[in-house]
Amino acid sequence: MRRSARFSYVLIFMLISQCFLGCNDPLNGDLTSVKPSSVYTVAQLISESRSAKTTDGEHVIAVKGTVHEVNTVNGRHTILLKGDTADETFVICDMNTNQSTTTQAVKSGDSILVKGLLKGILKDVIMLNCVVVKTE
Amino acid sequence: MLAVFLIAFIYISDTDTDEKVIARQGKVSFFSHTSVEDIKAENNQVLSVIDLEKHEIAVSMLMNAFIFEKALMREHFNESYIESDIYPKAVFEGDIIDFDPLAKGTQTRMVKGLFTMHGVSKELEIKTKIVQDVNGYVVSGTFETLVQDYAINIPPLLAGNIAKSISIDFRFEYEPYED
Numbered sequence: 001m002r003r004s005a006r007f008s009y010v011l012i013f014m015l016i017s018q019c020f021l022g023c024n025d026p027l028n029g030d031l032t033s034v035k036p037s038s039v040y041t042v043a044q045l046i047s048e049s050r051s052a053k054t055t056d057g058e059h060v061i062a063v064k065g066t067v068h069e070v071n072t073v074n075g076r077h078t079i080l081l082k083g084d085t086a087d088e089t090f091v092i093c094d095m096n097t098n099q100s101t102t103t104q105a106v107k108s109g110d111s112i113l114v115k116g117l118l119k120g121i122l123k124d125v126i127m128l129n130c131v132v133v134k135t136e
Numbered sequence: 137m138l139a140v141f142l143i144a145f146i147y148i149s150d151t152d153t154d155e156k157v158i159a160r161q162g163k164v165s166f167f168s169h170t171s172v173e174d175i176k177a178e179n180n181q182v183l184s185v186i187d188l189e190k191h192e193i194a195v196s197m198l199m200n201a202f203i204f205e206k207a208l209m210r211e212h213f214n215e216s217y218i219e220s221d222i223y224p225k226a227v228f229e230g231d232i233i234d235f236d237p238l239a240k241g242t243q244t245r246m247v248k249g250l251f252t253m254h255g256v257s258k259e260l261e262i263k264t265k266i267v268q269d270v271n272g273y274v275v276s277g278t279f280e281t282l283v284q285d286y287a288i289n290i291p292p293l294l295a296g297n298i299a300k301s302i303s304i305d306f307r308f309e310y311e312p313y314e315d
Contacts, residue, residue: 029207058200073161073309074180080160087315092160092181119201120224122183124160126201 030096031129036062036115042083042091049121062115062133063091070106077103079114079130089123093130102132111136157273158313159184164197164306168299175209175298177202184308185315186273188237193247193275195228195308217288218254226253228260235266242267247277254286276307 040048042065065081068090072078077095093114095103106112116130162182168175182197199220204210214220230249243266251260264277280301283290290298 071161074163074178074307076180078161078180088313090160094180119181120198122181122196122198122225123158124181124183126181126198128201128203 029129030098030131031060031115031117032131034060034115036060038062039064039113041065042081045091045118045125046083046089046121049118049125059118060115061118061127062113063093063127064111064113065091067106067108067110067112069108070103079103079106079112079132080124081112081114089125091125091127094126094128095130095132099131106132106135155188156313156315157186157188157310159275159308159310162195162197162306162308164304166305167303169303170297170299172297175204177204177209177213179203182306182308184275184310185313186232186275186310191232191235191237193228193230193232193249195306197226199224199226199253212294217290223254226251228252230260232264232266237268240268254288256286258285271309272312273310274308275310276305278303278305280304 037059039062042063045061045063063081065083067079068082069080070078071080077100079093079095081091081093083089083091093116112132113134114127114130115133116127119126119128160183161180162184163178163180164182165176165178179197179202181201182195184193184195186193199218200214202210202213204213228249228251230247233246233248235245236243245264245266247260247262247264249260250257252258260279260281262277262279264275267274267276280303282301283298284300
């Protein structure tokens, strides 16, 4: 009886610890206070993502570029940044849900600095949980 | 004579399907239901290209870009089940059977092709709704797939939390694409 009770306590402790760690994962929530590991231009980020220099693990990075488009496809606020590359490759920034008001003020052609979690590249570079750092 | 040229030009312009369309922000979501818990996740940056002339469709997604309700679910999904560091992408390449790119409105077609995820490739045949309106094509559908088909190992302790069959929804909005 005592042994099973001890086992139960350990199990409960493990579950609570795991939940606590999971719920407080800084990369899964608001990145406003997270310092980016690097700051890129759109062209640099596309180039380095293509050569897989930046895709080892997930990093919070910042990227500076010109807004190509702001949309709400799939009900999500998204900013597409364009670079100087000849082909139509963008940086897709899926905005954090707390950024809806900020994102609505952003317009095509704006120069912007966005911070987010770099996920990788398909045709475009994909970043999640993005927050606007600076708009010009 | 000029009229003949004009009519021929208009006809060629109207039937020219020698082009591709692209969806950069396609949505793929999955849902697992068990008596223990429901798990759902969505990926809103799925890439898809349709070759309108060849009736071919390609889909590619980053497995680490799925959004979960809980961080712990995302962690288990990426690290233990899908192993997204080893298999970062899932890819589908197939054909839209009897697809008419010029048909306005809705057409329901079967899409047949090869889906590769977690290093395992499997032939799929998916019933798909295709809508063409003034904004372009919208392709959507739902299908079920078995977890065991993709060599995903689920620890016995968590087996009750994850359904054997997962429901997958997809929706892609396409726009013209010149590669």
